[in-house]
Amino acid sequence: MKRTRCLVLLVMGLGLSQASSARLNVFACEPEWASLAKALGGELIAATSATTARQDPHRIEARPSLIAKVRRADLLVCNGAELEIGWLPMLQRQAGNRKVLPGQAGYFEAAEQVERLGIPEKVDRSMGDVHASGNPHVHLDPRRVLKIASALSERLMSLDPSNTGHYRSRLDDFTHHWQQALERWQRIAEPLKGARVVVYHQDWDYLFDWLQIVKAGSLEPKPGLPATAGHLAKLRQSLMEEPASAIVYTRYQNPKAAQRLSQLTGIAALELPYTVGGGEGVTDLFSLFDETLKRLLQVVP
Amino acid sequence: MYFRISIATALSLVLGSATAVAAKGEGFNPAISLILDGRFNAYDNETDYELPGFMLGGEAGRGEEGFHLGHNELVISANVDDLFYGKMTAVVADHEGETEVELEEAFIETLALGSGLTVKGGRFFSAIGYLNQQHPHSWDFADAPLIYRGLFGDQLRDDGLQVSWVAATETYLKLGGEITRGERFPAGGASRGGKGAGSLFVKIGGDIGASQAWQIGFSHWQADIEDRTSAGHHHDSGAAEVPAYSGDSRISGIDFVWKWAPDGNAGERSLKLQAEYFIRDEAGRVIMDDGSDTPESTTYDGEQKGWYLQTVYQFIPRWRVGLRYDRLDSDNRGSDGAVLSEAGLDNEGHTPERVTLMGDYAHSEYSRLRLQYAKDDSYEEADNILTLQYIMSLGSHGAHRF
The missing domain is CATH 3.40.50.1980 (Nitrogenase molybdenum iron protein domain)
Incomplete structure (x- = not known):
């Protein structure tokens, strides 16, 4: 009886501690998307990246630490277009977190938001590592990044509607600076x-x-x-x-x-x-x- | 890196379905993959394989000599809908000249219960231990560790239900349990109305910096067993007698795995260290079934245990080497020592041991060629075993477990 009460208190405690941290927990598959999420969410989100610049995003293992992170995530921001197909589906299957499954609001694919290059007419493994949905590495085109930013910001608003104003102003700010930078980059390039x-x-x-x-x-x-x-x-x-x-x-x-x-x-x-x-x-x-x-x-x- | 290929289309045509159309342009539904596994084995010993102190069952054995096929599997899996995932693995193998199809796995799993909960039902590999849940094609050696061979007949799988829960904690924590039919080795008899076996497991894991990842698991399995048959001690004379065990059985285990790659980038170099220990306690009765009305029998109170430690090092892209050490021990007692001995439960003062060396080359992630040498001291006479193996996967190949 006493033990049951302890357990109830413990569970309540866990629940409370989760409620008190109102920040959206964002699990980004790659550092570029963690960075974009931080830029658009500011202090209202806590973003971590599953990979670093030293790791090949094609080849990541579905490690226990990543399962634990996906379990606690409110939103996955991943590249998509099959870049993470060797590990992300396993994380999603194992984490038991329905919010972040494909098709849910908590699952965002960057490549899905833009037109992709290199969509092959046929795919055969003798061609090497070719993705049926095209080349996934979309983040190195700043014009596409802008489109992705606007879609991601909308997603943040739909997940956290009470802070819509905050996300909108951050997106406006980001867009303004990005467009300025884009002009500069195009000029010097x-x-x-x-x-x-x-x-x-x-x-x-x-x-x-x-x-x-x-x-x-x-x-x-x-x-x-x-x-x-x-x-x-x-x-x-x-x-x-x-x-x-x-x-x-x-x-x-x-x-x-x-x-x-x-x-x-x-x-x-x-x-x-x-x-x-x-x-x-x-x-x-x-x-x-x-x-x-x-x-x-x-x-x- | 993974992609859907035309073989999937071809297979789907063979299967007479048009389901293999690109869903959202992101892949075929269902995902179909084919694992091809072929081997060549050379042995020194001509005698039949045995593991003194252990009643062998399931797929336990050293495999056929010469050229033969290994685990050729057809795997079909997909999300059924937004709530369920389903998977089936069929193994196609020849047994004494006849081609047989065996349902290795056929299960459904919930996707969207939330709160970290997942329920799985059907036939599946038990989540106990580390290696048990992995398909043989993703093992680092061509065969199972001796303790898996001795206790589980290579791998523990059964028909039933599994519930697992992942905690919302920084450190990975997973708790789970299974209740299963208990008909397959190492259970038997499908006692208690077809729910004769069960297990509990805990897994804890995390990272150490960017370069290291680890996982520790604790597991327990137990069953009420009725007439579990197995291969007995081989002897040339006398009628064929099949030992049958009835009683209870408990297995407890601990497993550990640690992986390292510089900066967490396993493309160039990586190291994996893995070890497991299991102990089994059984108490009941063994009958030597010889077809007569009055078969010989003995009481049996046994303890069998063993461990292995293995390490695999990828020193340059595509190439890996591995070393594995296995050791078993047993202490079995009964009212009739002769019957125990005939049942293969007398360890003859021998502690089975094995040292295995492995080298493999993966041309891509989908093809692997392996050469393995084992000095196998499973029984009195040490055997030298040389294995050549290929493992190839065609079609959409899903993500692997850690």
Whole structure:
């Protein structure tokens, strides 16, 4: 009897402590979306990212700590377009949190909000890591980020309607600053137009689409497969015929293949931040684009 | 990284359904995948396999010699609707020249009860232990640890109901229980009106910084057993006798897994350490069923236990090496030592041991080739076992458990 009462008190205590923290608990799958959620929610949300800039968002394990986080989340903000298909569905199945299941208000997919590039006509695994719903790496096009921001803000308002005014003013603020930044970025990125750049993986397609950079090859022989010596030799051959300005890769990718090709061809190997936390001073989406452009402009004449 | 491929379309046509159309353009419904597993085994010993002190059942054994197929599975799964998820795994295997289809798993699971609650019903792998819930194709070695072989006949699965709850805490905490039919090995007889077995489990886990993740589990299983048959001690003379056990059985276990990858990025290098310990207590009666009206029998009070420790290191992308050590022990007593011995319960003063070395290469996430060597001291005469294995997966392949 006494024990039952203790249990009841404990459960009530847990319930109360949850009620007192009125902030929306946001579980972002990637740092860029955690950053966007923070920008749009401010002090009304608590956002954590499941991954860091040093981790490959394709290859994450459905770890116990992540299940525990999804269990407590009010909103999942994920990339979607199958980027997290190797781990997110397992987290959702195991966490027993109905608020954040696909189709619910607590599940937001960024890529779903915008038009995607590279939707294949047919998908076959012999083609490597190809996503049927197109290239998922949408966050490196700032025009698309703006659309996603507005959709995410609406989602926050629908989940927390009593603070609609707060979210609206933060979105207006974000949009205003983003548009200013976008003009600036487009202005300074002018010299990048038509530049040829070799990539590691297809994560830069949206950035290149926006800046009109030409993809001069990929270190991966097929998406998701590691670089091989034979493939590097072929790349070198084609780069001899038509040179490129840079070989770009990011933190979660092994720099060796890029450095090797750089030695073979004399083309600069360049680490780009890719996401928030991916470089010195890259603390939000604004500095992500600032730094990316800065580094590209250093090697592109 | 995962994507839906044309094989799924082909399969769905074979299955005569048009359900494999892209739902929301995000994948086929249902998800269909096929696991292909083939092996080549070489042994030194010609004698039949046994594990002294343990009554073997289920799929326990060292497998066939030479070329043979392993676990070839067809898996179909999908969200049934907004509340239920369903999955079926069918294993297609040859047994003595005939192709048999076995329902390995067929269950439904709730998705949207909320509050951390999930209910699962049907045939499923029990959540006890760490390895038990994982499909053999995601094991790091070609075969089960000896303690799984000895206690569970490789893996514990049954028909029944499972309820689990994940706490809303910072540290992962999951509590659960199962009540099941109790007909399959290591239970038997489907006692208590077809709900003769049950289990309880707790799992706790978390991260240490960005590079390390861990999980500890505690589990308990028990059953009322009526006439559980198993392979006895092999001897050349005499009529075939099948030992049958009736009584109660309790298994308790603890499992631990720790994974490391630099900055949590397992693409280049990663290390996994895993260990499990189980102990079983049984008290009842063993009858040697020889078809006669007056079979020999003995009382039986037994304790069998064992553990394994394994580590797998991915030193460069695609390549991994692994080392596993297994050890078992038993202490079985009864009124008639000769009968106990015939039932395979006399450990003959032997403590089974095994050391296994593994190396594998995964060309992509969907294909793996493995070479494994084991020095197997399961019984008196040590055996050298060499295994070559391929495991490939076609179709939409779902996420793996931690």
